[in-house]
Amino acid sequence: MPSTIPLNQEITLTVIKTACSNCNLRELCLPFGLSLEELERLDDLISTRRRIKRGDHLYRAGEAFDSIYAIRSGFFKTDVLLEDGRDQVTGFQMAGELLGLDGISTEHHTCNAIALEDSEICAIPFNRLESLSREIHNLQHHFHKVMSREIVRDHGVMMLLGTMRAEERLAAFLLNLSQRFTARGFSHAEFYLRMTREEIGSYLGLKLETVSRAFSKFQEEGYIAVQQKHIRILNVNGLKALMNHRA
Amino acid sequence: MPSTIPLNQEITLTVIKTACSNCNLRELCLPFGLSLEELERLDDLISTRRRIKRGDHLYRAGEAFDSIYAIRSGFFKTDVLLEDGRDQVTGFQMAGELLGLDGISTEHHTCNAIALEDSEICAIPFNRLESLSREIHNLQHHFHKVMSREIVRDHGVMMLLGTMRAEERLAAFLLNLSQRFTARGFSHAEFYLRMTREEIGSYLGLKLETVSRAFSKFQEEGYIAVQQKHIRILNVNGLKALMNHRA
DNA sequence: CGCGTCGTTGAAAGGATTCAACTTGAGTGG
């Protein structure tokens, strides 16, 4: 809300802090590649910010869709439910990533988005995003790239689920997390998992016991050190080799 | 190319026949929801049509991306290759569906698209599509829906690969094909598979023998009649029940 | 008509799941 009249410096600072133009995630997020002037126009659009407490839903499958969401801080999972009760985690999302793209198709969300830790999101009204992206070519193009990237990511998961064995899946999962933490300035070798073994298993198409066994195996082999949710990667190449070693 | 000067009636007819405005797939394809005038502007953009022979590539992973493709007739598969030689079919596409959306992300195609029968496609230069969709709101919105639908579809496949057993996967696959054939005016109960057991298996994360066994099982149970690639669905509800019967 | 690709089927092997017991850790309340 840069249009708000600054009453005093403190308020001004608060306002600035929550705008895209001053968000340190902007190069990972929707504003990528925009000029300063374009950035300010995007700021106008992102008026709603929300805190989501750990365990709460950002949205639920079936709800009407009207916004996509950028994660400002925190960690989410998305999952789909089948009528017969089976469910599957379709992804884990972290700061700078977008949630809700699945809802554009039918104007209703098709999955649940749940915070795995206390989080903060920026709501982006979709019709306004469309209208702004008709004016800002870079925004339009970048948004298309983001959607396309999601499709490519999904293909990667399909590959993982379709062709990999349990340990390969977990290795791929850890390497992917590590790489995404790195891109956000965190350690590539040491991090806390925000999700349970069961959620990892659901995402990887495995039972929680299988995930647990694979963690133990990796530890025995010296690839990682695990202590509950705390992970240290000791041998990245070992994990990479594990993923690629079979014809 | 409605702007082409009609030299005689025969040429005119040919031209008309290959435009979106006269394509009977337009309600399934990109032109959905456009007015006549908008349709004609879209026609201008889709100047290139290509025949792809069975077994030929429409594009390959790694090639520079510049167009997306609408299938006018025929049948395709897309697949991804891992460095270690493993590959996976990520989808089967039929008339009216779009190919190449994965390429927007990196400006390079990330999968291979291969014709499973002699096919015909319309190439849609992507930068021109973006610029036209800045002018035609309906086109922009529908394109976003199509991309989103692809994401939702991928989630469905992840669900299938992550939580279903072999026979459930095949049942889901057959029901999905049946439904898509129906939407195109073909029989919902009788069709020819364009792909081999191995390709089905790759898509479903199963070995070809497992697919074959599941087909035989369905036949024994009286759900379908199989003769090589010819399928007749005898009991849709049986197949549906098979998909949903476990908690 | 022969050869190769595709499909089917059987038997054995292997990997993930299931069931179950036990451990660890975080949070609550006396």
Next chain:
DNA sequence: CCACTCAAGTTGAATCCTTTCAACGACGCG
């Protein structure tokens, strides 16, 4: 501050489903 409780995680043994290996049958193309 510690005992209690419950959720999350680990590990073992048996089971089950899919894969692997192998042989054979069917179809289509040159």
